[in-house]
Amino acid sequence: MNDSGKASWQFIIDQLTSNKVALFSPLAPRSEEVLLARVGDGQYVELVLAEQLEGISYKLSLRRSKPHLFVVAIASIEEKTAWILPSAVFERFAVNGVLDFESSFLDPLESRLAIYKNRWVLISQFNKFRSTLNDPTALQVQLALG
Numbered sequence: 001m002n003d004s005g006k007a008s009w010q011f012i013i014d015q016l017t018s019n020k021v022a023l024f025s026p027l028a029p030r031s032e033e034v035l036l037a038r039v040g041d042g043q044y045v046e047l048v049l050a051e052q053l054e055g056i057s058y059k060l061s062l063r064r065s066k067p068h069l070f071v072v073a074i075a076s077i078e079e080k081t082a083w084i085l086p087s088a089v090f091e092r093f094a095v096n097g098v099l100d101f102e103s104s105f106l107d108p109l110e111s112r113l114a115i116y117k118n119r120w121v122l123i124s125q126f127n128k129f130r131s132t133l134n135d136p137t138a139l140q141v142q143l144a145l146g
Helices: 003-018 087-093 126-132 136-145
Strands: 022-024 035-038 044-049 057-059 069-076 081-086 098-100
Touching: 003 022, 003 035, 003 044, 003 069, 003 081, 069 087, 081 087, 126 136
Parallel strands: 044 069
Antiparallel strands: 022 035, 035 044, 057 098, 069 081
16 A cells, blocks of 8 residues: 555544544455444444546445445545445446546536535444435435434
């Protein structure tokens, strides 16, 4: 793993530990880097890091989305900006494994998926948001209601 990858993972670890999430590395080797997070009720979620391409587009080869898998797409470590996307959302909006937040002329994905920007609480309070995670509009309503 290069220095950029190490810095990205450290950023993720720092954000989650500040939200009181217990983190683990998987015991079994996997093809991609994965971090396991133990959430409030003892359940585990998985996190993978998307590779940043030009601008605000990200690449990840997902074999299949899973209900407990989050894709983290870091825009800027210095500005502490990242998208915390459920894997189903990444898969739905990605084209050939690439999610381009600047795509779509009339309604850029950046604005459509803004509800996932810097939302580490989606991981730390996974069970609270589980039912609305894959629907940006429903999630926005739930967050607004508290």
